[in-house]
Amino acid sequence: DVQLVESGGGSVQAGGPLSLSCAASGETSDYNCRMWFRRAPGKEDEEVAGIDTNGRGTRLGDSVKGRFTLSQDNDNNMVYLHMKNLKPEDTGLYICVAGNTVLGVGGCEYKYWGRGTQVTV
Numbered sequence: 001d002v003q004l005v006e007s008g009g010g011s012v013q014a015g016g017p018l019s020l021s022c023a024a025s026g027e028t029s030d031y032n033c034r035m036w037f038r039r040a041p042g043k044e045d046e047e048v049a050g051i052d053t054n055g056r057g058t059r060l061g062d063s064v065k066g067r068f069t070l071s072q073d074n075d076n077n078m079v080y081l082h083m084k085n086l087k088p089e090d091t092g093l094y095i096c097v098a099g100n101t102v103l104g105v106g107g108c109e110y111k112y113w114g115r116g117t118q119v120t121v
Contacts, residue, residue, distance in 0.1 A: 001026050001027060001112075002024055002025070002026040002027055002028060002030055002031060002098055002111075002112040003024070003025045003026050003112075004022055004023070004024055004096045004097070004098060004112055004113065004114035005022070005023045005025075005114055005115075006020060006021065006022050006094065006095065006096045006114045006115070006116055006117040007020070007021045007022075007023070007117055008020040008021050008117060009094060009116075009117030009118045009119045010118075010119070010120070011120045011121075012086055012119070012120070012121055013086075013121070014086060014087060014088060014121055015085055015086065016084075016086055016121075017082070017083060017084040017085075017086070018083050018086060018119060019080055019081065019082045019083065020036070020080065020081040020083070020094055020117055020119070021078060021079075021080050022034065022036070022078065022079045022080075022081075022096035022114060023076075023077065023078055024077040024078070024079075024098060025077065028077050030098075030111075030112075031053070031098040031099050031100060031108075031109075031111060031112065032052060032053050032054065032100055032101055033050060033051070033052050033053065033098065033099055033100060033101040033102075033107060033108035033109070034050065034051055034053065034072065034079040034096065034097065034098050034108065035047060035048075035049065035050035035051075035096070035097040035098075035099075035106035035107065035108035036048045036049050036050070036070075036079075036081050036094055036095065036096055036097070036106070037094075037095055037097060037106060038090075038092035038093060038094050038095070038119075039092055039093045039095060039116070040091060040092035040093070043092070046061060046063070046092075046105075047061055047104060047105040047106035048060070048061050048064055048068065048081070048094070048106065049061065049064065049068055049069075049070045049081060049106060050070075050104075050105070050106035050107040050108050051070045051071075051072055051079060052101055052107075053072065053074060055072070057101070057107065058070050059105060059106060059107045061105050061106075063089075064083075064090075067083065067084055067085045067086075068081060068082065068083050068084075069081075069082045070082070079096065081094065083119075086119075086121045087121060088121050089121075090119060090121050091119060091120050091121050092118075092119060093116040093117070093118050093119075094116055094117050094118075094119055095113055095114055095115070095116040096113070096114040096116075097110055097111075097112065097113055097114075098111060098112040099111030099112065
């Protein structure tokens with residue numbers, strides 16, 4: 001099993017930056033992809049960004065391209081979502097996912113989920 005814990009959420013003014021972290025523990029060899037998706041009331045879940053643990057692929061949703069970036073620290077099983085120029089429509093619960101690589105915006109299987117961290121713009 002894999003446990004994912006997100007942190008770094010909060011309230012930020014429009015135009016500001018914020019970085020989120022996702023820490024993984026447990027059987028970290030059981031996935032090869034990490035992803036963030038967000039959930040907001042009245043909206044469909046949206047895959048925001050995904051990264052392969054081998055570093056070969058990074059994927060960003062169209063709504064965040066040019067504003068969000070991903071990085072990872074495999075030695076410490078961390079993945080980070082760096083956000084800038086935040087907009088009110090970026091508000092939501094940001095949830096970290098780990099799984100195997102699949103086709104899609106984020107490109108990760110929804111095998112393991114965290115509880116999420118709230119971002120309010």
